[in-house]
Amino acid sequence: MTHLNRHLLLATLLVCPAVARADDEALSLRAAAHAQDTTPRHFPISINGNMADKLATGAHDPLHARCLVIANQQTAIGLVLVDACMMPRDLMDDAKRRTAEVTGLKPEQILISATHCHSAPTLSGVFQSEPDEPYRQFLVEQIVAGLKTCWDRLEPAQVGWGTVAVPGNIFIRRWLLKPGELALNPFGEMVDRIRMNPGFNNPQVDRPSAVPDHELSLLSVQARDGRPIAVYANYGLHYVGGVEGDQVSADYFGEFSQRIMRHLAAGSVTPPFVGILTNGTSANGNNVDYSQASSPRRQPYEQMGLVAESVAEAAAKRLKTVEYHTHLPLKSVTRELSLGVRKPSPEHLQKARDLLATQPTDKPLAGLPAVYARETVLMNDYPDEVSVLLQAIRIGELGIVSSPCETFAETGLAIKEQSPLKPTFVVELANGYSGYLPTPKDHELGGYETWRARSSYLAVDAEPKIRQTLLELLGEVSARQH
Numbered sequence: 001m002t003h004l005n006r007h008l009l010l011a012t013l014l015v016c017p018a019v020a021r022a023d024d025e026a027l028s029l030r031a032a033a034h035a036q037d038t039t040p041r042h043f044p045i046s047i048n049g050n051m052a053d054k055l056a057t058g059a060h061d062p063l064h065a066r067c068l069v070i071a072n073q074q075t076a077i078g079l080v081l082v083d084a085c086m087m088p089r090d091l092m093d094d095a096k097r098r099t100a101e102v103t104g105l106k107p108e109q110i111l112i113s114a115t116h117c118h119s120a121p122t123l124s125g126v127f128q129s130e131p132d133e134p135y136r137q138f139l140v141e142q143i144v145a146g147l148k149t150c151w152d153r154l155e156p157a158q159v160g161w162g163t164v165a166v167p168g169n170i171f172i173r174r175w176l177l178k179p180g181e182l183a184l185n186p187f188g189e190m191v192d193r194i195r196m197n198p199g200f201n202n203p204q205v206d207r208p209s210a211v212p213d214h215e216l217s218l219l220s221v222q223a224r225d226g227r228p229i230a231v232y233a234n235y236g237l238h239y240v241g242g243v244e245g246d247q248v249s250a251d252y253f254g255e256f257s258q259r260i261m262r263h264l265a266a267g268s269v270t271p272p273f274v275g276i277l278t279n280g281t282s283a284n285g286n287n288v289d290y291s292q293a294s295s296p297r298r299q300p301y302e303q304m305g306l307v308a309e310s311v312a313e314a315a316a317k318r319l320k321t322v323e324y325h326t327h328l329p330l331k332s333v334t335r336e337l338s339l340g341v342r343k344p345s346p347e348h349l350q351k352a353r354d355l356l357a358t359q360p361t362d363k364p365l366a367g368l369p370a371v372y373a374r375e376t377v378l379m380n381d382y383p384d385e386v387s388v389l390l391q392a393i394r395i396g397e398l399g400i401v402s403s404p405c406e407t408f409a410e411t412g413l414a415i416k417e418q419s420p421l422k423p424t425f426v427v428e429l430a431n432g433y434s435g436y437l438p439t440p441k442d443h444e445l446g447g448y449e450t451w452r453a454r455s456s457y458l459a460v461d462a463e464p465k466i467r468q469t470l471l472e473l474l475g476e477v478s479a480r481q482h
């Protein structure tokens with residue numbers, strides 16, 4: 001709508017209810033969802049998310065790019081969740097550009113994020129895992145195909161949203177050392193005041209360094225007759241694990257999709273229902289409660305089923321009472337933010353090169369000092385500054401923000417608290433991969449998430465800058481249209 005037309009329309013709106021209904025029609029929602037299979041077609045394949053590479057020889061359960069498109073006559077939003085540990089910017093940009101060629105979605109209207117399961121093919125080089133190039137190409141094609149299927153299948157829709165606390169699954173994994181205690185980092189410095197995953201009954205640690213965000217946020221999408229199309233959810237649990245090491249798996253994110261479908265009795269609807277559980281701010285939280293004496297013994301894949309069931313059950317119960325809307329404003333904005341990189345000092349670099357010179361070159365590096373020495377050398381080639389793509393989306397009164405980082409619970413809670421849109425989903429590892437995003441306080445405390453590597457390299461001030469920018473973008477998308 002042109003500026004002039006909008007003013008004319010506004011003027012008539014004040015006096016003419018019939019025009020008000022016509023204007024509403026521009027906000028009439030359409031939607032479609034599709035789960036595109038992304039299980040690798042070739043094995044063995046590198047699995048991401050470990051210090052040493054692992055090779056998968058098969059799939060325990062299928063991987064997907066779970067796609068959802070919501071549109072009105074003014075704009076459209078494409079949401080994609082990929083069963084992956086982390087995905088680089090160029091892969092996602094490529095998928096968006098190619099989607100724009102075959103649908104009406106523009107790149108800035110698409111949000112692609114990774115679940116952060118630690119049992120999917122490597123897409124981003126981290127530690128000793130290297131990306132599988134044919135799989136990267138295959139995945140781009142599947143994302144485009146998934147969004148295209150949605151685009152071609154858009155139908156009149158209604159959406160509703162809500163939140164519910166689901167405690168008992170997420171535990172802060174960063175523990176403060178007892179006063180006076182310090183721990184060694186992999187660069188040989190006795191400076192850390194944090195132990196990540198300290199183990200059970202560790203006498204050196206005191207308590208968790210933060211509180212988790214237990215909120216499960218839900219967006220439910222239905223056809224106008226109430227047939228379920230999709231649920232897009234957000235919950236900040238790192239992953240569950242308990243997989244067999246040589247099998248790819250979608251972890252509890254895949255289990256959630258199955259279980260929410262069953263809870264909503266959506267197993268036989270056409271087109272098929274798609275459950276989508278995005279990762280929230282989970283960098284410092286996982287599913288292991290180190291305040292207990294031990295963790296319960298489980299069979300492979302058992303624990304992820306239990307966690308997925310608790311989340312799906314809570315989701316289904318909460319969705320019974322949400323209010324649905326057929327006409328809503330939609331908006332998506334993106335912004336590039338330039339951030340400093342923590343490059344190694346000349347002394348760190350020399351020390352790393354000296355250490356690597358003593359390592360055998362014909363087998364994987366063993367031990368954290370050697371692994372981080374290699375990361376130090378690789379980080380020396382990084383630019384002094386990088387640009388990260390930040391995004392905010394509005395669906396009625398619901399907000400979604402995303403950054404390409406593994407984000408701490410504190411950051412998500414602060415954004416939710418200050419956001420003008422309620423609820424606000426904080427989706428991590430979206431539209432690129434820029435490593436961990438510790439708060440300045442967490443940088444001071446040290447620990448795994450702060451150790452300089454391709455998995456943690458943004459400057460110490462990155463977290464407040466990203467948080468502030470996401471809040472500005474939320475202000476922008478929530479501003480009144482007229």
Ligand SMILES: [Zn+2]
Nearest residue numbers: 049116118238
């Ligand atoms: Zn992880």
